[in-house]
Amino acid sequence: MRPAAFLAAAVSLTIATSAVAAEKLSYVTSGGVYLENIKKAFLEPIGKKLDIEWTIETADNDTQVRVQVASGNVTYDIVEFGASQCALGASQGLYEKLDYSIINNTDLAPGSFSDYYVGSTVFSIVIAWNTKTAGANPPQSWADFWNTEKFPGTRSLRKTARGMLEAALMADGVPPEKVYPIDLDRAIASLRKIKPKIKAWWLSGAESQQFVKEGGIDMIGAFNARMDSVASDGAPITYTFNQGILDFGCWAIVKGSKKGDLSMRVLAEFVKAEYQAEMSRLSNYGAANTKILDTGKISPELAKRLPTAPDNLKRQIFANPEWWVQNGAKAIERFDQFMAE
Amino acid sequence: MSTAHSTGLPRRHWLYSIVGTVLLFLVLPVCIVIPESFSDSKYLSFPPPGFSLKWYSAFLSSDDWLSSARASLVAATLTMLFATPVGVASAYAISNLGPRFQRISMAFILLPVIVPSMLIAIGIFYVYIRLSLVNTMLGIVIAHSILAIPFVIVTLLSALRSFDLRQELVARSLGAPRFAAFWRVTLPQIRPAVISAALFAFIISLDEVIVSLFVAGGNNMVLTRRMFVALRDALDPTIAAISTFFVVVSLAVLGTVALLSRKR
């Protein structure tokens, strides 16, 4: 091809591509396998439908959101974090108010949405154990987990207040339905009893998997989907949904986003059962949308393993978002204090 | 083993065994990183259960990892190109100044080494938020340069001290302009120190974690930051593959430098 012709072709090509250029929207979440599934279940189909070109960024915390809101230079649009981060951010004015005339929340699980965020995936902190070392006599409740004499073995818990305070109360004999409002003193006192027996506290899901696979941990309070995946990799791990503590991920629109309207329309798609069902199918996570089973995408086998399956749901408790919004900061401070003891 | 000095100082077998143990301790983690990168397990386990190249292909086929590798290499190169001349100028100035001034300037220059890095990190982060420098390449290069400059200066100062500055004076008295005298007389003699200072700057930038956790995200997420984030998601041997890759890159840089300096 002659240079001039080549140039002309190149120019026309750029014009052509810019003519169909989709609108850009940024999506922020933690990366890795989770993001891969989010792409397949949500971003790709919805991007096609609404003609959106995604700019995906990974972030392990919401610091960037704070930076952008504080500096007024907002480049993020939609973010996905854990519910505690969404709730904290919402109370600090990091997110836009959601318009529920656009987003249909009728099918969403109660408590999984608020004025500033909507639920994405639902997961549970469950009691898991190594079937080789603890399989003969596995713990079936947090009280068992706390009872190191009857249930010997090395233990690991999550290094966060959310979830662990609830577990500590149940271990101390508080019935699941009476966990909220959390009695902080009692919860910390209960945690203090188990602390000397905790070999390691995990922070990330990856750590919890490494701990049970290679780290010599016999019993752990960890995310159900993480334990599923480590089991499917051949580790002798199983778990019970008994007294599992359900929590959820959530989407929010960053305050000052330049694509607020489009983001709202995207969230309206995100909460639909068809996409959320696909995510559950890919990831073993439950969904905030309670109608995912009606889509026919979930096999009966998988349905049984989801934390949101009716049989499992009734054995677990939901981390109470309202309590955490109001008391989260204080609870986290107390937990941090306790961890440093 | 022969020794350079026969001093009659205590040199017994236990000394060799202590030193051997310490050296083994130092290289042990490095020794497992390379085999780990060829593991076929999804988890970090040693010895690796089987051989596989999948973690290299995971690295090389991922846009995220590659863009981070690019960001890291660009940041390290720019840091080297920025911190080295700034450091050379400062070291030259310090070695030419009076002792009182030297003392003050050194205390100042060494601040980044003395101040705990987390404090530097949140301090820079705080300023960057106001200057909109967070996640910009300029911001990363400035931050990494600040951490690298003390090492550059200390390296050069010791070289300048062993160099007789009167040589430069002779050149000047023979009519050479000041800069030319420095360029032609002083610089060639301290060149090995300049090269090792530049390498220092490169490595410091490449390996920096804490400041990068705060200021090197977004489109300029450097490798260390991405590794830190990725490790929360999956503790798999990808990081070992990347690290092995970087050992190779570092060795290549070193080798090139060695070759170049031999040629001249």
Next chain:
Amino acid sequence: MSDEASSAGAIEGADNVNVRPLALVARRERLLMIGLFSPAFLLMATFVVLPIAWLFYLSFVDNAQFSTVHYSRMIEYSSYYKILLTTLRISIIVTVICAIAGYPVAYLLAQLAPPWSIICLSLVVIPFWTSLLVRTYAWLVLLSSNGPINSFVEWLSITDKPLELVFNETGTVIGMVHVMLPFFILPLYSVIKSFDWSLIQAASSLGAPPISAFARVFLPLSLPGLVAGAVLVFVQSLGFFVTPAVLGGGNVTMVSMKIASNVQNYFEWGASSAFGVVLLISAFGVLAIAARMLGLERTFGMTR
């Protein structure tokens, strides 16, 4: 020190010979030097001194008013005190281990002839070329209860239970010593290397037994290098973040971790800054003592 002074003096002296003794020349020389120094100066002032001054200010502000609440909270809650204590304890242990393990290495290294000296020196610097993060996770693998080190110990049948080497302070200290050891060995090595060995030879030729030659001559000579290295290790240890976060398994909290979590999760600048100021004062305190003992330049390893 006297070295630089004399060469600086020599420059001025030479100028006096070559040029007419004009104060102007000396002043221009000074201005040029200050000009050359200014880029580094401005960088440090803008991005190190200014932010830290700012953080210092923030540590005394609460709700836009002067307040010592961030400091009183540290006294009120024992956890801050405990975190600080843990940080100091770990830093001291790491420093002591680095000194004990590093001194023989530098000592022997300085006496070796090539190629052994080159081989050993590269073994010391090899960790520099491997990412800090990766090294830390490598230790996680090495130290875990079914990792290679425990398998080895089991094979030796020293203990029947695996050693608790990780997810605690032990693991943290091992990881930190590994990071800091080269920083201790290298400056000390260059100090010892520059010794006047004839002195030591003289001592032994005068009949001093090896041990006493070492204790009376060698050790005092290397003391500045030893202290400089130890101070560097201690001050750097105070600010560790990655190693305790990974190898501590949640059981070890150091000051930097608390500062980072306050800033990242709550944007709590005041509390972080106050804690940071306390950390900084600890670091400066140690430096001041070392400087008083040895003179500032030696503390920074500036002596050849």
